[in-house]
Amino acid sequence: MIGFTELFNTPALSKKIFRYLVRKTGFGSWRFRFETGSLARPNYAYLVYQAALLAKRLGEPRVSVIEFGVAGGAGLVEMERYAEKIEQMLGVKIEIYGFDSAEGLPAPADYRDLPYHWKPGFFHMDMALLRSKLKRAQLVIGDTRDTTQSFTEQFNPAPIGAISFDLDFHSSTVAALRILEADHKYLLPRMVIYFDDVVGTEIELYNDFTGVRLAIHEFNRDHVKRRLSPLYYLRAIDPMTLWHHFMWSFHAFDHPKYGQFVSKENQQIPLQ
Numbered sequence: 557m558i559g560f561t562e563l564f565n566t567p568a569l570s571k572k573i574f575r576y577l578v579r580k581t582g583f584g585s586w587r588f589r590f591e592t593g594s595l596a597r598p599n600y601a602y603l604v605y606q607a608a609l610l611a612k613r614l615g616e617p618r619v620s621v622i623e624f625g626v627a628g629g630a631g632l633v634e635m636e637r638y639a640e641k642i643e644q645m646l647g648v649k650i651e652i653y654g655f656d657s658a659e660g661l662p663a664p665a666d667y668r669d670l671p672y673h674w675k676p677g678f679f680h681m682d683m684a685l686l687r688s689k690l691k692r693a694q695l696v697i698g699d700t701r702d703t704t705q706s707f708t709e710q711f712n713p714a715p716i717g718a719i720s721f722d723l724d725f726h727s728s729t730v731a732a733l734r735i736l737e738a739d740h741k742y743l744l745p746r747m748v749i750y751f752d753d754v755v756g757t758e759i760e761l762y763n764d765f766t767g768v769r770l771a772i773h774e775f776n777r778d779h780v781k782r783r784l785s786p787l788y789y790l791r792a793i794d795p796m797t798l799w800h801h802f803m804w805s806f807h808a809f810d811h812p813k814y815g816q817f818v819s820k821e822n823q824q825i826p827l828q
C-alpha cells in the first residue's frame with residue numbers, strides 16, 4: 557500500500573497541491589500563475605497565449621480565439637480575463653467568439669454521440685445572465701451545423717489562432733470542425749486546439765470509433781492540406797498534467813504564411 561509520504565512525493569500530487577495553493581492565495585504575478593499552470597483554466601490560458609504569440613510572430617495585429625460549446629459561460633468569462641492580460645503582454649488585439657445553441661445538448665443523432673452518457677438539454681445557458689457578464693466575447697447562437705457555415709461572412713473575424721471544442725457530440729463536432737475549411741485569410745497557418753471529450757472515465761470510454769476522436773479521424777481522412785495532430789510537445793514535457801492529453805495542433809499546409817519563419821534566429825551549435 558502507498559504511504560502518505562510516497563503519495564505526497566509523487567510529482568502529480570505535489571504539483572496539484574502547489575498549483576491549488578498558488579491559485580487560492582493569488583501568490584505571485586499573473587505571469588507566474590500562468591507559467592506554473594496555476595490559473596483556474598490553464599488550458600484556456602495556453603490557447604489564448606499561443607494564438608497571440610503566433611499572431612505576433614507572423615506580424616498579425618489581431619487574432620481570434622473560439623470556444624465551441626459555451627454552456628453557462630464560466631469558461632468564456634475566464635477566457636476573457638486571460639485575453640485582457642495577454643493583450644497587454646504581447647500587444648496583439650484578441651477577439652473571442654463563443655458558439656452554442658443556448659438550449660443545451662440536442663438529441664443524440666446516433667450511437668456515435670454517446671447516448672449512454674449524454675441527455676438532451678444538459679448544460680443549457682442563461683443567456684441574459686451570461687451577456688451581462690461578458691465584456692468582449694461575442695456569442696454565436698444557434699446550431700453549429702448552421703452557425704459554423706455563416707460565421708466568417710457574418711462576423712468578419714480576425715484570423716483564428718486557437719479553438720476549444722467542447723460540444724460533447726460527434727455530430728456537433730463534425731459540423732464545427734468545418735470552420736477549419738475557411739479561407740486562409742480567416743485562419744493562422746497553425747493553431748493550438750483543445751478537445752474536451754477525448755479522455756473521460758470508465759463511463760464515457762472515449763475511443764477512436766465514436767465521439768470526438770472519431771470526428772478528428774474523419775477530418776484528417778477527408779482533408780489533405782489541412783490536418784489535426786496531437787500536440788506531442790506538451791505530452792512529452794509533462795505527461796502527468798491531464799489537459800496536455802487534450803491538446804492538438806492544426807496545420808493549414810495551403811496557407812500562404814505556413815512556411816514563414818517564426819523560430820529563433822540563431823540556432824548555431826558551438827563546437828566546444
Ligand SMILES: C[S@@+](CC[C@H](N)C(=O)[O-])C[C@H]1O[C@@H](n2cnc3c(N)ncnc32)[C@H](O)[C@@H]1O
Nearest residue numbers: 625627631656657660661679699700722723728
Ligand atoms: C459541456 S457543455 C460546454 C461547457 C463549457 N465549454 C465550459 O467549459 O463551461 C457542451 C455545450 O455544447 C453545446 N452544443 C452541443 N451540440 C451543439 C450544437 N450542435 N450546436 C450548438 N451547441 C451545441 C450545448 O448547448 C452545451 O452547452
